[in-house]
Amino acid sequence: MRRSDSGFARVTRVLAVVAVLAVLGGCTVAGKPVAVQTDPAKLDVGPYRAEPATAPSNDNEAYGRVLESVRMGEAVIDPIEADASLTFGLGATASVPIPTPAKAGFLAQPVRAVLERHGMLAGFSVGGMDRELSADVAVGRARLLTVMLLRFPDDESARRAAADIDAVDFAVSTENVAVPVPDHAGAHAHWRPAVPTLAATLAHGPFVVSVLAGHTAPDLAALTALARAAFTAQIARLRDFEPTPRDRFAALPFDRDEMLARVLPEAPGVWPYPAVIVDRNDQNAGWRTHFKVSGVVYGPRAAHRWGSWEKDADADGTLLAINGAHYLVRHPNVAVARRAFDETASDATDPGHRAAPAPFGLPDSRCVESLSGPRYGLRFACRVLYRAYEGIVYGRTVKDAQQKAAAQYVLLVRSE
Structure with missing residues (x-):
C-alpha cells in the first residue's frame, strides 16, 4: 500500500457505521522505533476482559x-x-x-x-x-x-x-x-x-x-x-496455490497466525467464528453488493487489497484480523508499524470528523468522533499501537471506545 495514504489507517472507510476514520495527534519518535512502555494495570479497561483466548478446534x-x-x-x-x-x-x-x-x-x-x-x-x-x-x-x-x-x-x-x-x-x-x-x-x-x-x-x-x-x-x-x-x-x-482437500476443510485451524486471539472480542469469552454476511445482494451482476466479514485473518495479498484507498503494487507482508467491528493489523516489523501509525496523523483534516480524547495514560493511541454517523451508532473510533500491531476499535460513547482501546492494548501486551 502507499504509506502516504496509509491504507490500514483508513480501515473504517468501508464500514457503514462510520463513513471515514480520521485519526489525530500522537507523537513521532525520532531514530530507531521502540515500543512505548505503559503499565497495563494503570489503564481503564472498563468491563472488557483483556485475557488472551485459546482457539477452539474446528470440526465444522x-x-x-x-x-x-x-x-x-x-x-x-x-x-x-x-x-x-x-x-x-x-x-x-x-x-x-x-x-x-x-x-x-x-x-x-x-x-x-x-x-x-x-x-x-x-x-x-x-x-x-x-x-x-x-x-x-x-x-x-x-x-x-x-x-x-x-x-x-x-x-x-x-x-x-x-x-x-x-x-x-x-x-x-x-x-x-x-x-x-x-x-x-x-x-x-x-x-x-x-x-x-x-x-x-x-x-x-x-x-x-x-x-x-x-x-x-x-x-x-x-x-x-x-x-x-x-x-x-x-x-x-x-501455479503457486495448493488447495486444501475437501475432506480436510473441517480441520483447518481458526487462528493459524495467532491473530484472532489477540483481537478484542466483541463479547467476553466469545470466540469469533468465521462468517461472511451479505447485507445487500443485487438481482443482477454488478458492483453494488455489500459484505461483512468476521472471524478471519487475511493473508498479505488479501489484506493488501482490502479497503477503498489507493494502493501500490506490492503487498508488504501485513496481516489483517477482523472480528466484527474490531480490527487488528500486524505489520512486518516495528519500524513499519510506527511509520504507518505516525502517517495517520494527517487524516485529521478529513471532513465530518473531530478529535476525541485518547485513553488516559496510553501515548500511542488516537480517537476520533464521526459527526455524520447515527447519534447512537458506533460514532467513536480509537486506534492503538503496540510493537508491530495496530488495533482499531469502536464505541457508542467516547469512554466506551477509550476503554476498548485500552483493553486491546492490554490484550496485546499479555499475548506476548
Missing part, C-alpha cells in the same frame, strides 16, 4: 469453507497485475471470501444457482478501479475490474460451470452479444454494446475465473484486453 465444514476461501485470497491476482491504473479498491467489496454460491453477490441471481448445481466449494473475489468512487456510481465513470476465483470438485465440474455461468448470464438480456477473449480460446464472454461492461469466465483445472470488467465508455477492445490480461495473470498465479 461450513467454517472450513470460509477459511479455505480466505486461503484462496492469496491465490487471486491483484487487479493492478491486469491494469496498472487500478490502484483503488472497490470499497467494501475490494477483497472478500465467497464460501458459498449465495455469497457470490457480484454474479446475477440465476448464475448463483449454477454454482450450487455444479458443487462450488469455496471462492474469493478482489476488485479494483482507477479512481476512488463509490461502487454504486462507478460504472461508466471509472475503469473497473472484479476477479472472482471459484473452486469446484474437479476439472470437469469447473469446465461445465464456466460454460453455464456465461450461458445463464447471457440469457438475462436479449441485448447480450458473445465476444472472444484474445489468447484464451476456452473463455466465454459477452457484453451489451451500449453498456460499458463485459463479463467473462474461464475454467482452469478445478477453478473458474469469473471476470467483470468496466470502462468509461462501451469500448470492446479495452474491455476484452482487460479480461485477457486478468485471465493470463490469474492462471499464472494459480
